[in-house]
Amino acid sequence: MGMHFDEKKQTFSIDTANSTYQFQVDRHGFLLHLYYGKKISGNADYLLKYLDRGFSGNPACLINDRTFSMDVLPQELPVWGSGDFRSPAFVVEKEDGTRSVDLKYVTYQIRKGKYSLPGLPAVYVSDEEATEAETLEIVLEDSVLSLEVDLLYGVLPKLDIITRAIQIKNKGADIVYLDKLMPASLDFITGDYDLITFHGRHTMERLMQRVPINHLSQRIGSRRGASSHQFNPMLIAAKPETTDFFGDCYAMEFVYSGGFQAEALKDQFGTTRVQMGLQEEGFHYSVAFGETFTSPEVILSFSRDGFDRLSHNLHDVIRQHICRGAYQYQPRPVLVNSWEGSLCNITRDSLLSLAREGKEIGLDMLVVDDGWFGNRDDDNTSLGDWYANEEKLGGSLAQLITDVNRIGLKFGIWMEPEMISEKSHLYEMHPDWALQIPGRIPIRGRNQLVLDFSRKDVRDYIYDRICDILDSGNIEYLKWDYNRSIYDVYSEGVTHQGRVLYDYMLGLYEVLEKLVNRYPHVLIEGCSGGGGRYDAGMLYYTPQIWTSDNTDPIDRMLIQYGTSFGYPASTMAAHVSKSPNEQTGRVTPIQTRVIAAMYGSFGFELDLSLLTKEEKKAAGEEVKKYHRLERLITDGRYYRLSDPAKDKFCAWSFVSRDESEALVNAVVLKLQSNDELFYVRPKGLKPERVYKEINTGECYDSDLLMSAGLPLPKETGEHRAYQFHFILQQ
DSSP states (O other): HHHHHHTTTTTTEEEEEEEEEEEOOOSOOOOEEEEEOOOOSOGOOOOOOOOOOOOOOOOOOOOTTTTTTTTTSSSSSOTTTTSHHHHHHHHEEEESSOOOOOOOOEEEEESSSOOOTTTTTOOOOOTTTTTOOOEEEEEEEETTEEEEEEEEEEEGGGGGEEEEEEEEEEEESSSSSEEEEEEEEEEEESSOOOOEEEEEEEEEEEEEEEEESSSSSEEEEOOOOOOSSSBBBEEEOTTTOOOOOSSSSEEEOOOOOOOEEEEEEETTTEEEEEEEEOOOOTEEEOOOOOOOEEEEEEEEEEEEHHHHHHHHHHHHHHHTTTTOSSSTTOOOOEESSHHHHHHHTOOOOHHHHHHHHHHTOOOOEEEEEESSTTTTTSTTTTTTOOSSSSHHSOOOHHHHHHHHHHHTEEEEEEEEEEEEEESSSHHHOOOGGGGOOTTTTOBBTBBBBBBBSSHHHHHEEEEEEEHHHHHHEEEEEEEOOOOOOOOOOTTOOOOGGOOOHHHHHHHHHHHHHHHHHHHHEEEEOBBTTBBOSSSSHHHHTTTTOOOOSSSOHHHHHHHHHHHTTTTTTGGGGEEEEEESSTTTOOOOOHHHHHHHHHHHHEEEEGGGGGGGGGEEEEEEEHHHHHHHHHHHHSSSSEEEESSSTTEEEEEEEETTSSSEEEEEEEEEEOOOOOOOOOOOOOOOTTTTTTEOOHHHHHHHHHHHHHHOEEEOOOOOOOTEEEEEEEEOOO
């Protein structure tokens, strides 16, 4: 396993436990992609064929060789200006508006350990793991532009993970502009593939979509300044026959939280190209002499055993090598959040009452959501004025924190640091701190503007205000929200506005990194109207994310199902909310709401005083159960056991790493009179063994369970939910 270079064949191979990634330096200095898939021992260069193809141009370095064209050959980094008319991964523009780049191989280096990216989140390894991980750096050069391009490849062999990033160094006198950059581009020489993406909208995020890759450009992305509710920066390319447990599939996952795009296309000769990188529109990044631009990285993984194995690879790399800090593995607090119970209408009495109710059912933490600061009685004012409203809180924030701690709960707080209200003291003092175009009335979202995090003075001010709040008392949790998209991109004092969106994201990462280092004990939960910035980049700083503003347990089945393809359960914050549900009005039993929320990091989002005595007792028992099962849920192998978009029930399971324990969950989505029986087929159990279901005491043959399944009880009543806890018998 690892990386090696065949001097004779001029071929680079990256081997993991179950895959091989291979490319070649050809005789003209171009990097040609050869193979990515099942682990091999041979050289795949024989797959390349050189033919004269009409209307496919030939590189300038070739004379009278019409059989060589970049318009036909598979490449590692397709560029605009090489004669390739397919989708480029790299477009460079000069001051005069011309676009052309001609990159040739210079040298390489293989070194132990995984590269890091300055100012950006990235897959990391510990010092102990550095001997297994490796980095391959390929140096390319355009001699006319005096441009050096370094391709960075990282490998975590045991996890079947490969990463890709790019650094561009300007060694010439002229400014160049980066107009397109896709750190990962894969060319599959032959074969048919499906494209699996995850689309949605606010309150219905990451809905799985599967379509064939054919002879048209298929593109997803976000122009919103954030990774967005509408598309997630994660995709899968799969053979048409691939299922959860069978077939070849490839994942791309972007470690970035801003605008992105991904493209897939089958070209005129049957080659399939799949790419992922930065959003093209609004990206016109100037790189002057001596400057280096560093791209975010893309995580790649291959599975020949279907989507389950692919998801496990991604879950492991995110949980073990993206998430960091005290809460990477330790149990998360089971909390109650004040938002759905009170909105902005919080008072000292309502918060302390909620804390006492939470303590009664065994919760660990109270989170004070929106409404605690400035003149914030609704969501139209005060963003940026991060000072406690002592009149509303009945005293200082420090005193409230102390009183909640005395009740026996930890304290958490909500903030939206990247935003500013025009009705705020901060805006009165610094209107130029908001992103808005001079001479134009700004486009508002949620009646608020976005602070310009590309500016150091803005970042420093907001960082200091956050620190003042976190230093005011024993705050152990920060919910970081972001509730609008970016429209008017203009930063005062910046010559090249095409830099702003990318520099904004670097600025956000800088603030988060400083906070993570200063407050290692604080759990930061990411949020953007729920799941509008649910990506691997944010998980580097916030080890859990509010999965969706939609807490309806039936809708959550689709949302959490789609999320599970690329993200582990430990990153999904899910709460029990009221019934009828605030978003849909749907009525569901308390058990269903609880089981749906046990998909990940567990909590409550309602006025607990409205629960009946029986519901409170049930909730208390479920909190105790979650504490017992949390390790299984957050660190166990996750399996999808149904497709909620097609089936009448949604089922999923968590299986311990040693396969000694399994938690099988099912929620009935559709119920009809005199309906068929629903059978749930667990996965991941030890074959030829016996498992005991601890709630009933019944024992089951593992092979029979996995092949024939377990029938759900036949009951009336909508949206019933069931949970089965299996223990391996010795």
